[in-house]
Amino acid sequence: MQAPPISVNDIICTIRDSGHRVTNGKRAVADILHNSSAHLTVEELVLAVRKIEPDINQSTIYRILEEFEELGLVVHSHLGASAAVYHLAGQSHAHLVCDRCGSTQEVPASRFDLIARELLEEFSFTLDRHHVALSGLCAHCRENVEKK
Amino acid sequence: MQAPPISVNDIICTIRDSGHRVTNGKRAVADILHNSSAHLTVEELVLAVRKIEPDINQSTIYRILEEFEELGLVVHSHLGASAAVYHLAGQSHAHLVCDRCGSTQEVPASRFDLIARELLEEFSFTLDRHHVALSGLCAHCRENVEKK
DNA sequence: TTGCCTGCAAATCCTTTGCACTTTT
DNA sequence: AAAAGTGCAAAGGATTTGCAGGCAA
Numbered sequence: 001m002q003a004p005p006i007s008v009n010d011i012i013c014t015i016r017d018s019g020h021r022v023t024n025g026k027r028a029v030a031d032i033l034h035n036s037s038a039h040l041t042v043e044e045l046v047l048a049v050r051k052i053e054p055d056i057n058q059s060t061i062y063r064i065l066e067e068f069e070e071l072g073l074v075v076h077s078h079l080g081a082s083a084a085v086y087h088l089a090g091q092s093h094a095h096l097v098c099d100r101c102g103s104t105q106e107v108p109a110s111r112f113d114l115i116a117r118e119l120l121e122e123f124s125f126t127l128d129r130h131h132v133a134l135s136g137l138c139a140h141c142r143e144n145v146e147k148k
Numbered sequence: 149m150q151a152p153p154i155s156v157n158d159i160i161c162t163i164r165d166s167g168h169r170v171t172n173g174k175r176a177v178a179d180i181l182h183n184s185s186a187h188l189t190v191e192e193l194v195l196a197v198r199k200i201e202p203d204i205n206q207s208t209i210y211r212i213l214e215e216f217e218e219l220g221l222v223v224h225s226h227l228g229a230s231a232a233v234y235h236l237a238g239q240s241h242a243h244l245v246c247d248r249c250g251s252t253q254e255v256p257a258s259r260f261d262l263i264a265r266e267l268l269e270e271f272s273f274t275l276d277r278h279h280v281a282l283s284g285l286c287a288h289c290r291e292n293v294e295k296k
Numbered sequence: 297t298t299g300c301c302t303g304c305a306a307a308t309c310c311t312t313t314g315c316a317c318t319t320t321t
Numbered sequence: 322a323a324a325a326g327t328g329c330a331a332a333g334g335a336t337t338t339g340c341a342g343g344c345a346a
Contacts, residue, residue, distance in 0.1 A: 021319080138272070
């Protein structure tokens with residue numbers, strides 16, 4: 001059920017095949033996302049990309065990410081914090097976000113196969129398992145709450 | 149598993165008990181949220197509250213909602229659209245948000261009891277079932293995608 | 297009276313957009 | 322050369338904040 005890992009080359013080919021153009025900026029974004037298992041904010045992405053392409057502009061990053069999302073290469077989530085985070089679609093996982101401390105854990109997307117099937121059958125809703133973000137309390141914050 | 153319904157009076161008492169003050173603005177916000185099963189944006193809430201308290205300011209609404217959330221009376225979700233939506237915690241349900249058309253369906257929170265238990269056991273994560281928002285495709289948009 | 301609450305306006309943060317210029321194809 | 326991509330700056334929307342005055346306790 002897990003999508004196969006996507007190489008930087010796969011990304012480049014997908015861009016070209018879709019009729020879009022391959023630029024240094026896109027190569028750099030693909031590179032960063034591929035070499036980072038984390039979920040990055042646009043700001044973090046900009047800083048990272050500038051180590052490769054120093055003159056890249058933030059709005060260009062936004063536009064590249066928009067294109068990558070349309071191509072299904074990238075997904076983003078709102079993890080409670082204000083800014084959205086992005087990562088490659090191949091690294092398919094859900095986020096568990098702690099309401100208190102903001103920490104996040106990742107859960108394999110396959111864990112949502114069952115509920116995805118239920119939602120499809122009962123609500124005709126096709127869950128995007130690349131894009132699940134669940135709120136709650138992490139173990140640590142849970143303890144602190146209970147001590148009160 | 150469903151939280152008991154919260155009356156406007158319960159809300160007022162919770163505010164007072166917590167040491168916060170009860171104001172007309174808070175009463176109005178409690179009233180609107182209680183009488184609306186929908187999930188409201190701050191803007192919608194402002195318009196609704198102004199029918200009761202014409203001079204209320206938007207930033208006051210934000211501050212009231214912040215307080216209500218801290219007290220556990222209210223929860224908000226980011227339903228993909230830009231603005232967050234708020235509703236009473238007692239009206240416990242998850243949102244299914246269509247990525248294409250933005251439509252939302254509600255699902256009883258109890259549907260997430262099983263996965264909540266799994267997440268707790270395997271990841272020590274306490275899911276907040278009041279705050280689940282899942283992305284995907286609604287039946288209608290699903291059809292359109294397949295026709296392509 | 298005390299100090300929490302509010303209105304107002306300005307600030308901030310994240311994201312989008314218009315336009316002229318530069319690349320990719 | 323044509324079209325897509327980019328930098329820059331400005332606009333946009335959502336949310337937060339500082340401060341002076343107003344109101345609940």
